[in-house]
Amino acid sequence: MVERYKNKVIIVGCGPGLKAYISPKALYNVKKADILVGSRRLLKLFPGVDAEKIILEKNYNVLVNRIADWSSARQVVVLVSGDPCFFSYSRLIIKKLGRESCSIIPGISSIQLAFAAIGESWDDACFISLHGRDSEYAQLVKKAGVFAKVGILTDHKNTPAFIARQLLAGGIQDRRMFVCENLSLPEERILETDLASAVNIKTNGSIVVIIKKD
Ligand SMILES: C[S@@+](CC[C@H](N)C(=O)[O-])C[C@H]1O[C@@H](n2cnc3c(N)ncnc32)[C@H](O)[C@@H]1O
The missing domain is CATH 3.40.1010.10 (Tetrapyrrole methylase, N-terminal domain)
Structure with a gap:
């Protein structure tokens, strides 16, 4: 055998x-x-x-x-x-x-790198993945209403601009949005903005978004 x-x-x-x-x-x-x-x-x-x-x-x-x-x-x-x-x-x-x-x-994790890039701790954050998931926006709005920081995995459809629109439509305002693009790679880019400005933002590649209460 x-x-x-x-x-x-x-x-x-x-x-x-x-x-x-x-x-x-x-x-x-x-x-x-x-x-x-x-x-x-x-x-x-x-x-x-x-x-x-x-x-x-x-x-x-x-x-x-x-x-x-x-x-x-x-x-x-x-x-x-x-x-x-x-x-x-x-x-x-x-x-x-x-x-x-x-x-x-x-x-x-990309989340660790994203929080390091913006100089914030992540022990008090909560997380959600919108990578390949379309039905999580009610959860996202709920989490953004409760937690001071939310770390979000995105994809080509659930972009920072789309996320900003969904949050605003859900009544979430007065938040900073950090867009952490292509972390650790040569084309890395970190952007800080507010939700209203983020609705027009153009992005490309792998992205972690962090939403933070003002
Ligand atoms: C399937 S998830 C995998 C997450 C992975 N297990 C982690 O711990 O980072 C893929 C998502 O992770 C994020 N991601 C992975 N690598 C990244 C990078 N270098 N820069 C920014 N975001 C990244 C993006 O949101 C991407 O859509």
């Missing part, structure tokens, strides 16, 4: 994009991969790793089953951006495989 390996799937947090933010522990674990799964952008961070590379795009539901199959015989390492425990693919993988079958290597 062929003995089946029992490798834990390793989920590695790769930070916000700049390689210098990837921890030595993460690098060490990535080198263990027989199969390396990640977005094109994250896979490019590890050109020298001798593993079969699998591109993660909109195939995440199908891929999670394949990850489960592969992991019985080979070491699968999954790359995620930022921290695996903050709005990432790791949730789906752990739901499928169980937490005892996964090992998580933390990374620096």
Whole structure:
């Protein structure tokens, strides 16, 4: 009988994009991969790793089953951006495989970098992801009404301008908006504005928005 390996799937947090933010522990674990799964952008961070590379795009539901199959015989390492425990693919993988079958290597979240960029603590903030989610605006308005700081993950549809419009329509005013664009990357840009001015703001790339009470 062929003995089946029992490798834990390793989920590695790769930070916000700049390689210098990837921890030595993460690098060490990535080198263990027989199969390396990640977005094109994250896979490019590890050109020298001798593993079969699998591109993660909109195939995440199908891929999670394949990850489960592969992991019985080979070491699968999954790359995620930022921290695996903050709005990432790791949730789906752990739901499928169980937490005892996964090992998580933390990374620096885009949220951490955003708060560092504006010089604010995040221990008193609350968070919401609008990345690929369209039905969270009632929640956002509620949170912005209660918390002094709200950190928001965005996407190409839920832009800072769209978020500003939704907040104003929900009766939220007197807030500063910080737009933290392409953090750690050469095209990084940090903008501070108010909600009324933000409705016309043009942005591009990966963005964290922070809403702060005046
Ligand atoms: C699927 S979520 C992943 C979040 C990730 N787990 C984390 O901890 O940062 C992707 C979202 O994270 C934010 N993000 C990731 N990298 C970023 C960066 N370099 N600059 C600004 N925002 C970033 C954007 O809001 C992006 O749409």
